[in-house]
Amino acid sequence: MLTRKLISTVIVLSLLLLVRPVVSEANSPYGQKVANLALELVGTPYVFGGTSTSGFDASGLLVYVYGAYGAKLPRTVSDQATVGTSVTRANLLPGDIVLFSASGTRWTSIFVGNNEVVWASSGRKIVRKASLNDSAVSANYVSARRLPSTVFAPVETPKPRLASQIITTAEKYLGAPYVFGAVGPTAFDCSGFTRFVYAQHNISLPRTSLSQSQAGTLVAKKDMQKGDLLIFVDTYKAGISHVGIYIGDGKFIHTVTSTGVSYSNLSQSYWSTRLHSVRRVIK
Structure with a gap:
């Protein structure tokens, strides 16, 4: 009798597993x-x-x-x-x-x-x-x-060592002046700066902010990692007009007319409201 009840219980449980919503x-x-x-x-x-x-x-x-x-x-x-x-x-x-x-x-x-x-x-x-x-x-x-x-194909997470090296390179130029059209190494505009920094690590970017906005792989803002390229809109002109390099903890490094190569923070409303997208260019 016990064996029969046990078999019945197993059958019922099996049927429940078969018919339950997956x-x-x-x-x-x-x-x-x-x-x-x-x-x-x-x-x-x-x-x-x-x-x-x-x-x-x-x-x-x-x-x-x-x-x-x-x-x-x-x-x-x-x-x-x-x-x-x-x-x-x-x-x-x-x-x-x-x-x-x-x-x-x-x-x-x-x-x-x-x-x-x-x-x-x-x-x-x-x-x-x-x-x-x-x-x-x-x-x-x-x-x-x-x-x-x-x-789905996994979006590569930036290699931590390479991302750190890129940030270190960018930080070497803190204080370098902003000059429109300049591509380094003594002065930069924003896309000239990002292009120059990534190039030191064999990552090739196009020349303008607009063209850089299509470089690499698009990732959601919530998924940004150190070394990602940040794309901004509506800064000195309407549309895509500025780029920077994310360095972690909500901060990024870029160059602007007032302070040259410097840090800014995405907690600042000016930048948070203008962040258009994030591109992963480190592979």
């Missing part, structure tokens, strides 16, 4: 990184056919964000709606793809946690964040997909 966290930690980056792009213009920070359409946003972490998504909404595996709305995790449909139009979005999604809205002409608690948004929900971790 909540896969295969996309972690990439899912959270994807979500972080998507949130940073909120406010970017909507551009039909766009796949860059100059502007995105719905599927283009996903191609860009997931691509930053090595996941190559198909270009169209229809194809994105079939990648990975299906997940229920109740089991959504940051980084999942959420499909919507309204009035014959379909679009994909990125679930970012807190029951919120981010997508490039053709109606509002920007990348927007919206809540699934909003009945107008919820009514258009169709389905969700999750990518396996195997489709």
Whole structure:
């Protein structure tokens, strides 16, 4: 009798394991990184056919964000709606793809946690964040997909020794004057400084702040590490206009007209509100 009860118990437990909902966290930690980056792009213009920070359409946003972490998504909404595996709305995790449909139009979005999604809205002409608690948004929900971790490629963490060496090199020039167009070694402008410093460690950067904003690999601001290249906007002119090197603890080194090569801190509102993006150029 005891043996029969034990067998029955094992069978019941086995059945429970078979039928229970499976909540896969295969996309972690990439899912959270994807979500972080998507949130940073909120406010970017909507551009039909766009796949860059100059502007995105719905599927283009996903191609860009997931691509930053090595996941190559198909270009169209229809194809994105079939990648990975299906997940229920109740089991959504940051980084999942959420499909919507309204009035014959379909679009994909990125679930970012807190029951919120981010997508490039053709109606509002920007990348927007919206809540699934909003009945107008919820009514258009169709389905969700999750990518396996195997489709992501790890973003390399800057080698600590090399990052420290780069910072040490940059600090050798503290106090060097700012001169527009100068590329060192006695004077620099901002992109001339970063280009010169990284070049001392066999890392080649293009010449201007705008072109440097596309160098290396994009990483979320929350994931910045020592030695990363910081990109700023709306300093002496509108748009991308300044660069610096992150040295840790919220500080960075750069050159400006008033103090030349010097330190600044991202806790200062002037810089924190103008930080556009972070690029990883150390491999």
